[in-house]
Amino acid sequence: MLRTVVRAILCRELGAVRRSVEAYPDDASLWEERPGLPNVGGTLVLHIAGNLPHYVGAVLGGSGYRRDRDAEFARRGVARDELLAEIDEASRAVERGLTLLTDEALATQYPERIAGRTVTTGDYLVHLACHLAYHLGQLDYHRRVVSGDRRGVGAISPADLPVRDSAE
Amino acid sequence: MDPRVAPLAEILRLNTRLFHNCLDGLSEEQADVRPSGATNSARFVGAHVADSRYFLLRLLGAARENPLAAALDGARGIDDLASRPPLAAVTAAWHAAAQALDERLATIGAAELDAPSEARFPVADRTVLGALAFLVQHDSYHVGQLALLRKYAGLPAMRYR
Numbered sequence: 001m002l003r004t005v006v007r008a009i010l011c012r013e014l015g016a017v018r019r020s021v022e023a024y025p026d027d028a029s030l031w032e033e034r035p036g037l038p039n040v041g042g043t044l045v046l047h048i049a050g051n052l053p054h055y056v057g058a059v060l061g062g063s064g065y066r067r068d069r070d071a072e073f074a075r076r077g078v079a080r081d082e083l084l085a086e087i088d089e090a091s092r093a094v095e096r097g098l099t100l101l102t103d104e105a106l107a108t109q110y111p112e113r114i115a116g117r118t119v120t121t122g123d124y125l126v127h128l129a130c131h132l133a134y135h136l137g138q139l140d141y142h143r144r145v146v147s148g149d150r151r152g153v154g155a156i157s158p159a160d161l162p163v164r165d166s167a168e
Numbered sequence: 169m170d171p172r173v174a175p176l177a178e179i180l181r182l183n184t185r186l187f188h189n190c191l192d193g194l195s196e197e198q199a200d201v202r203p204s205g206a207t208n209s210a211r212f213v214g215a216h217v218a219d220s221r222y223f224l225l226r227l228l229g230a231a232r233e234n235p236l237a238a239a240l241d242g243a244r245g246i247d248d249l250a251s252r253p254p255l256a257a258v259t260a261a262w263h264a265a266a267q268a269l270d271e272r273l274a275t276i277g278a279a280e281l282d283a284p285s286e287a288r289f290p291v292a293d294r295t296v297l298g299a300l301a302f303l304v305q306h307d308s309y310h311v312g313q314l315a316l317l318r319k320y321a322g323l324p325a326m327r328y329r
Contacts, residue, residue: 002172005301013305036320037203107171126175126304130182133305134312141207141313150206156302156309 002106006125007098010052013132014091016155017048018084020139025147027080032146039073041142042083044135046072049086055128057093059111060121061100065093098125169274170281172297176304177273183307184266187214189327190314191259198321199255202246210317212246214258215239217310221265224303227285227296230272236261 021041024030030042039047054067106122114124136155144150169177191199191214199211208216215236222234234240239253253261276296285299315326 002175005298009301009305034203036322038316038319038325122171123175123178126179129305130179130308133308134315137309137312138316140309141203141316144206145203148204148206156306 002122002125003098003101003103006129007094009129010056010094010098010132011091013129013136013155014048014052014087014094016136016153017045017132017139018087019153020136020143020155021045021080021083021087023147023149023151023153024080024143025149029143029146030080030083031077034142034145037142037145039138039142041139041146042076042078043073044139044142045083045087046075046078048132048135049083049090051131052090052128053093055112055124056097057090061093061097063093063096170276170278172281173273173276173300176300177270179304180266180269180273180307183304183311184262186311186326186328187217187262187314188259190214190311190318191255192327193323194255194318194321196255198323200252201317201321203317203320207317208246208313210314210321211252211255211258212249213310213313213317214255214262215249215253217307217314218258218262218265220303220306220310221262221269224300225265225268225272227299227303228269228272228276229280230268232265232268234261235264 021030024041030045031040033040050067050069050072053063053065057063058065058067101121106120106125108121110119110121110124114127119127133156140152140155191210194210199214200209202209219234219236219240222232222237225232235257236253239249239251241250243249281295281297281300283296284294285296318326
């Protein structure tokens with residue numbers, strides 16, 4: 001059940017990341033720096049699009065993806081279409097990685113140590129979902145600040161979760 | 169604790185630490201800073217996400233009186249706030265809810281988690297566990313915004329530890 005819930009939530013949040021990127025008025029505004037704002041939207045998207053393909057796609061799914069974390073924070077001016085393509089690739093990595101994962105594997109040790117700690121795969125997947133939500137909230141605020149548009153993109157919407165009335 | 173709840177409870181505890189670190193050292197004036205008219209302030213975001221924890225407590229059958237209820241009554245946005253709760257009140261409300269949540273999640277049983285939720289989420293996993301997972305994400309979403317607002321107000325970046 002946890003695997004199903006995490007997959008649904010990750011896919012939902014990545015959908016909201018995609019809509020956020022599309023809601024920026026133009027490519028340049030994704031990279032617009034404002035005093036006091038720690039990360040621009042483009043950087044947040046690259047960070048999200050590097051994090052999930054690594055931790056879910058490569059580590060759990062054996063995709064062979066090679067993450068370049070430094071580049072996530074160093075790159076600038078990446079076009080919106082390229083960012084959208086990276087989000088879509090992250091979505092595919094999540095789908096593939098979590099489809100291959102068995103429910104039994106959730107209770108086993110995550111293959112990499114995280115911040116020097118040993119964690120279970122299930123616990124780490126929940127952490128990844130929350131990490132995504134954390135940065136999605138920041139992406140929403142960066143977009144609002146640079147665009148002046150206070151409308152949301154329907155992030156964290158229960159309407160984007162699959163219908164399921166009772167426990168599996 | 170039900171094993172399905174354990175990671176969610178851990179995230180809620182993490183968010184409590186981050187929430188505290190986001191507001192640590194923030195003055196009442198800084199709590200009202202908004203990067204633009206299109207965003208909210210740390211005071212409003214903090215009060216809103218604390219309020220959502222009382223909503224979660226209700227869903228889990230452990231309702232507590234929300235001390236921020238009067239200030240937030242009917243407010244759909246920052247401009248609708250009936251009054252501006254002091255930061256200390258926001259923090260106190262959060263911590264009271266956090267403690268109650270921790271205690272409730274330690275004892276909630278499998279049957280209760282699998283029961284239909286009273287939440288009026290239109291199309292969703294309608295179990296109590298589904299509602300819990302949804303609200304944990306909501307929690308993290310707004311803590312991320314609080315971290316941004318803290319930095320924007322001129323304070324050092326939020327500490328993770």
